[in-house]
Amino acid sequence: MHKDIKEEWFDEYQIQYAVKDLGRAISKDYTGKNLLLVGILKGCFVFMADLIRAINIPCAVDFMSVSSYDSGTESGGAVRILKDLDSPLENYDVLIVEDILDSGNTLNYVKDILSRRNPKSLKICTMFNKPSRRQVDIQADYVGYEIADEFIVGYGLDYSERYRNLPYVGVLKSEVYSK
Ligand code: IMP
Ligand code: MG
Numbered sequence: 777m778h779k780d781i782k783e784e785w786f787d788e789y790q791i792q793y794a795v796k797d798l799g800r801a802i803s804k805d806y807t808g809k810n811l812l813l814v815g816i817l818k819g820c821f822v823f824m825a826d827l828i829r830a831i832n833i834p835c836a837v838d839f840m841s842v843s844s845y846d847s848g849t850e851s852g853g854a855v856r857i858l859k860d861l862d863s864p865l866e867n868y869d870v871l872i873v874e875d876i877l878d879s880g881n882t883l884n885y886v887k888d889i890l891s892r893r894n895p896k897s898l899k900i901c902t903m904f905n906k907p908s909r910r911q912v913d914i915q916a917d918y919v920g921y922e923i924a925d926e927f928i929v930g931y932g933l934d935y936s937e938r939y940r941n942l943p944y945v946g947v948l949k950s951e952v953y954s955k
Contacts, residue, residue, distance in 0.1 A: 777944075778946075795920065799829075803831050803833045806833055806835070810868050811835040812865070812869065820873050821932055822932035855886065866895070871901050872886060873901050873902075874902040875932050877904070879911040883914055902920070904923050906923055929947075931943065
């Protein structure tokens with residue numbers, strides 16, 4: 777295990793088990809539809825790569841990148857689009873793909889922005905969900921694992937842009953934050 781990791785929460789097999797389950801459910805629910813997976817960068821890229829290979833129906837993929845306005849206030853965290861989607865959404869059943877749903881502020885804004893582009897349908901898939909942290913009323917339609925309120929890294933999730941490459945998910949040692 778990496779020296780900065782205090783505890784492993786999900787190993788590669790547990791992650792793949794959940795991803796396969798999600799892929800199966802999505803394939804079933806979207807049969808006959810025009811599925812577009814919209815990944816929210818950067819955290820989603822590892823999960824997205826596995827998820828599309830667990831989906832056995834035709835699907836398109838696109839990405840967008842957003843950043844929260846760093847106002848330093850409890851403004852509700854409006855987001856700014858750093859990289860937008862390549863194409864319009866009118867013909868698609870859109871499934872937003874996120875690494876983790878935390879306060880819900882990011883996805884709340886992204887969902888709002890995308891719904892105004894009139895997709896045929898709009899749902900959310902997140903690998904990890906921290907329901908206890910929610911600040912806005914938003915729910916994911918597909919969830920890999922529900923987790924407790926701790927900061928996790930690995931499998932695409934970062935702390936200061938590090939640890940995304942860990943193939944498992946774990947909690948950092950507290951001294952890492954004080955460095
Ligand atoms: P939200 O807007 O508070 O829901 O935050 C969502 C974003 O915060 C995610 O896409 C992650 O980039 C980041 N985030 C939230 N919790 C964690 C965590 O435990 N580990 C790593 N990143 C996190
Ligand atoms: Mg992040």
